[in-house]
Amino acid sequence: MPNGGGHDTRLTGFAQRPGEGRLGRKNVFAPQLLPFGDAATFEVTLPEDDHTTSARRAPRAFRIKMKRAGEIILSELHQFLEGQGVLSPNCLAAIMALDVLIRHLPSMKNITVGRSFFTRQGTTALTGGVEVWQGYYQSARPTKGKMLINVDLSATAFYEAGSLVTMVVKILGRRSVDDLHRGITDKDRFKLEKALKNLKIRVTHRGEETSKRRFKINKITLTPANQTRFDMGDGQTVDVAAYFFRTYNHKLTYPHLPCIVVKKDVFLPLEVCEVIEGQRYIRKLSEKQTADMIRFTCQPPHMRANRIKQGIEILNYRGNEYLQQFGVTVSNDMIMAPARVIPTPTLQYHPSSREAIIVPREGSWNLKDKKVAQGATLGSWSVITFGTDHEFPLQSVQAFLRELILTCQDNGMVCDVESALKTAWLRAGNAAKAQPQLIVCILPNTGVPLYAEIKRVTDTVIGIASQCIQSRHMMQAKKQYCANVCLKINVKLGGMNVFISPTQIPFITDRPTILMGADISHPSPGDRARPSVAAICASLDAKASRYSAAIRVQMGRTEIIADLANMVKDLLRNFYQTCGRKPERILFYRDGVSEGQFAQVLEGEINAVRAACSSLNESYKPTITFVVVQKRHHTRLFPLDKKDADRTGNCLPGTVVESVITHPFEFDFYLQSHAGLQGTSRPTHYHVLYDENRFTTDGLQALSYNLCYIYARCTRAVSLVPPVYYAHIVCRRARFHSRGEQWSDTESMEELPGQVSTFGVVKPELVRTMYFM
Structure with a gap:
C-alpha cells in the first residue's frame, strides 16, 4: 500500500454535458482553472472508432459543453482523515478525483476492468479458447491521517485472440480442425452460438484496409458455408463459398463449417475472421477452467508481495506527469502496520x-480421541446408488457403509445398524415401521445436475436430510473422509459437533444472545432473468453451534434484503422455541455490502430488525450490533518475520490489524482467522456500523475469532464467522430449489425475460435443522 500525499489544497471540477443528456454526466478534473474560464462550448469531429457495423460511417460532429462545477476543498479531506470531520460529499469527490488521477495513465496504456488494468505479460491459456491475464488493482483509500493507494494483483479471463477457426476447435474440445471435417452437430452449433455471441472479430480477406473493420457475432448459420445462400440483389442467389471464390478469388479451406452472422443476410466464413485481442470473458468458467485459474492466481505470500512491487514499478507513480501536475507524490514502499x-x-x-x-495449534486439529459434543441418534436411514451394479459393486457399497457406521459410532453418534440395514434393504423405508431420518445418496460423478435435483427433492418435496457421497470416495472408504461426513450428518440431524468454553464467549453466554449472518446471492453476469436469493442464518442457543435458516427469493440485483423483517421474526421464534428464552441481544453480521451501500443498509436493515422485534411484542427491544463482513477486497497482510508466519508463509491465525490501514476513526479491523493452505490468505474486514451493545475493540475481535473455530463442517478455523459462512451455503443451496431448472456444469442458462423459475420452499421438518450442511 504505497502512501499518497497531496500538496495542493484545491482541485477544480468541470462537468461535461453532452447534448440532450443522452450520454449522461461526465466529470473532468484539473489542477487549476482551465484557460476558457467558467464555461465553454466546443465543436468536435470524431471518426467512428469501433467499426462494429457492416457499413462504414462518416465522422460525426459533437457539441460539447463544459461548465465549471466547483472546487474540491482538500482541507475537508484532511480534517476527515484526522478524525475531525465527517465524510462529506466534498470528501467523497476528493477521493474519487484521486482515484481518477491514479487510474488515468494506466488506463490509456492498458486494458482496464473496473479498478484493475491488465497486460499481456504472463498470460496462461485455459481450455475452451480462454486465457487468464495478470493485472494490477489500485484504489485510493482513506486511513488515519493519510491517503493510501491499495495495490494488489488481479486476474481475469479473456478470449484468446487470433483465428476464429482455432477458437471454434477449442470451444468444442476437439484436437484440431480436422476433427470437424464432417461439419458440426446441432448440439455443437448451439454451444458455439452461445459461446460466441457478441464476440468482436475482424475480417482478413480484403487486405490491410478492411482488417480494421470490426463486427459483432450475432449468431451461427444452420448450414455450412457451401450451403448457405443469399440474394445477390438481382434476384439470383449464391452460396457463401462460391461468392468468396467469385468475388475475392478465395477458395474456402473449410466450406463444411458454418458461417457467422453479423447482420441480417451478412455472412462471414469462420476462416476469414480473427478474434480481436483484449475482450473479457464474462461467462461462468467451467470446473476445469476454474481449477486452472486458481493455479494461476495461487501464489505464496513472498511471491505475491514481489509481484505487487513489480506492479508498482509498472505504475511508476514518480514518473507520472499527471500526478506531478496535481502535486501528488507517492511512496513506492509498502505500508507497515502493527498487528497482534x-x-x-x-x-x-x-x-x-x-x-x-x-x-x-495454528488453526487446525483432528477428531482422534474425540466424540462430538452432542451426538444425534440415527435410527432409520436408507442408501440409494445412482448407478449400475457394475459402477457400484455391492461389496464396495457395503464396505463403505461399514466404515461410515463405525466412524460415526466412534465419534459419538448413535447408529442403529440393524434398523439401518433393514431400511436400506426395504428400499427407503417403503415397508419399514419408521420413516428414514436420512438418505445417503452415492453419486457416479461430481456434476451439478444430479446433485441439484437430489437436494431440491429432499429439501422441498420429501422433507428429509440427505448426504451425497462421490463414488470415488465410496470406493476408497477412507476413515478421514468418513469422519468429515460424520460431522455433516450429525448437525443435519440436530446434533452438535463442538463448542467453545463458555468463559471465552461471555457476550453470548451471560445473557440470551442470538447471532445472525446474512448474505445475498445474485445470478451469474449476463443472466437477467433469474432472481437473487437472500439468506439469514441464526444461532439457536447459548453455545452458538447450531443454526436455523430463513430464505427469500427477490427480484433484481439490489443488495438490500427485501423481506428482512419477516425473516428475522421467524429466526427469533426458532430461538425461543429451542431454548425457551427471548434473545436480549442481537449480533448481526452482514455480508455482501460495499462501502457505498453502508448508509442505505444501515438505515433500511436495522429498522427492519427493529420492526421484527416489535411485531412479536411492542415492548420487545433487544440491543443490536450490526457488523458488515467483507471478503471481496484487495488488502493483504504479509508478515515481516518468519516467526510471525505459519508454514505457508502467511500470518498466523488470529492476526488482527486495527490501525494504519483502517478507517480514520470508525470501528473496523482486519482479522485473519484461518491458517493458510495454499497461496496468500485474505483477511476478513469487519466494519461496525451500529453498536448498542457497546463492544470493546478487543471484545468483538476475540468473539469473532473464537466463533471461527466452531464451523460445523471441519476441524479447522475458517476465514469468516460461521453465521455468514452458513448464509453463503444456504444461498447456494436455495439455487437448487428451482423447479424445472436445467443445470449446466459450465455456465448459467439464459432465460427469456419474465421466465423466472419457481423456487420450492424448504419443508417445515428441516427449518430448524442444519439441513444445508
Whole structure:
C-alpha cells in the first residue's frame, strides 16, 4: 500500500454535458482553472472508432459543453482523515478525483476492468479458447491521517485472440480442425452460438484496409458455408463459398463449417475472421477452467508481495506527469502496520472423549480421541446408488457403509445398524415401521445436475436430510473422509459437533444472545432473468453451534434484503422455541455490502430488525450490533518475520490489524482467522456500523475469532464467522430449489425475460435443522 500525499489544497471540477443528456454526466478534473474560464462550448469531429457495423460511417460532429462545477476543498479531506470531520460529499469527490488521477495513465496504456488494468505479460491459456491475464488493482483509500493507494494483483479471463477457426476447435474440445471435417452437430452449433455471441472479430480477406473493420457475432448459420445462400440483389442467389471464390478469388479451406452472422443476410466464413485481442470473458468458467485459474492466481505470500512491487514499478507513480501536475507524490514502499495475535480459544467435545478439551495449534486439529459434543441418534436411514451394479459393486457399497457406521459410532453418534440395514434393504423405508431420518445418496460423478435435483427433492418435496457421497470416495472408504461426513450428518440431524468454553464467549453466554449472518446471492453476469436469493442464518442457543435458516427469493440485483423483517421474526421464534428464552441481544453480521451501500443498509436493515422485534411484542427491544463482513477486497497482510508466519508463509491465525490501514476513526479491523493452505490468505474486514451493545475493540475481535473455530463442517478455523459462512451455503443451496431448472456444469442458462423459475420452499421438518450442511 504505497502512501499518497497531496500538496495542493484545491482541485477544480468541470462537468461535461453532452447534448440532450443522452450520454449522461461526465466529470473532468484539473489542477487549476482551465484557460476558457467558467464555461465553454466546443465543436468536435470524431471518426467512428469501433467499426462494429457492416457499413462504414462518416465522422460525426459533437457539441460539447463544459461548465465549471466547483472546487474540491482538500482541507475537508484532511480534517476527515484526522478524525475531525465527517465524510462529506466534498470528501467523497476528493477521493474519487484521486482515484481518477491514479487510474488515468494506466488506463490509456492498458486494458482496464473496473479498478484493475491488465497486460499481456504472463498470460496462461485455459481450455475452451480462454486465457487468464495478470493485472494490477489500485484504489485510493482513506486511513488515519493519510491517503493510501491499495495495490494488489488481479486476474481475469479473456478470449484468446487470433483465428476464429482455432477458437471454434477449442470451444468444442476437439484436437484440431480436422476433427470437424464432417461439419458440426446441432448440439455443437448451439454451444458455439452461445459461446460466441457478441464476440468482436475482424475480417482478413480484403487486405490491410478492411482488417480494421470490426463486427459483432450475432449468431451461427444452420448450414455450412457451401450451403448457405443469399440474394445477390438481382434476384439470383449464391452460396457463401462460391461468392468468396467469385468475388475475392478465395477458395474456402473449410466450406463444411458454418458461417457467422453479423447482420441480417451478412455472412462471414469462420476462416476469414480473427478474434480481436483484449475482450473479457464474462461467462461462468467451467470446473476445469476454474481449477486452472486458481493455479494461476495461487501464489505464496513472498511471491505475491514481489509481484505487487513489480506492479508498482509498472505504475511508476514518480514518473507520472499527471500526478506531478496535481502535486501528488507517492511512496513506492509498502505500508507497515502493527498487528497482534488473538489467543486461541479452548474447544470442548463430549466429556467421554479421551481428549475432551483442546486448544488447537495454528488453526487446525483432528477428531482422534474425540466424540462430538452432542451426538444425534440415527435410527432409520436408507442408501440409494445412482448407478449400475457394475459402477457400484455391492461389496464396495457395503464396505463403505461399514466404515461410515463405525466412524460415526466412534465419534459419538448413535447408529442403529440393524434398523439401518433393514431400511436400506426395504428400499427407503417403503415397508419399514419408521420413516428414514436420512438418505445417503452415492453419486457416479461430481456434476451439478444430479446433485441439484437430489437436494431440491429432499429439501422441498420429501422433507428429509440427505448426504451425497462421490463414488470415488465410496470406493476408497477412507476413515478421514468418513469422519468429515460424520460431522455433516450429525448437525443435519440436530446434533452438535463442538463448542467453545463458555468463559471465552461471555457476550453470548451471560445473557440470551442470538447471532445472525446474512448474505445475498445474485445470478451469474449476463443472466437477467433469474432472481437473487437472500439468506439469514441464526444461532439457536447459548453455545452458538447450531443454526436455523430463513430464505427469500427477490427480484433484481439490489443488495438490500427485501423481506428482512419477516425473516428475522421467524429466526427469533426458532430461538425461543429451542431454548425457551427471548434473545436480549442481537449480533448481526452482514455480508455482501460495499462501502457505498453502508448508509442505505444501515438505515433500511436495522429498522427492519427493529420492526421484527416489535411485531412479536411492542415492548420487545433487544440491543443490536450490526457488523458488515467483507471478503471481496484487495488488502493483504504479509508478515515481516518468519516467526510471525505459519508454514505457508502467511500470518498466523488470529492476526488482527486495527490501525494504519483502517478507517480514520470508525470501528473496523482486519482479522485473519484461518491458517493458510495454499497461496496468500485474505483477511476478513469487519466494519461496525451500529453498536448498542457497546463492544470493546478487543471484545468483538476475540468473539469473532473464537466463533471461527466452531464451523460445523471441519476441524479447522475458517476465514469468516460461521453465521455468514452458513448464509453463503444456504444461498447456494436455495439455487437448487428451482423447479424445472436445467443445470449446466459450465455456465448459467439464459432465460427469456419474465421466465423466472419457481423456487420450492424448504419443508417445515428441516427449518430448524442444519439441513444445508
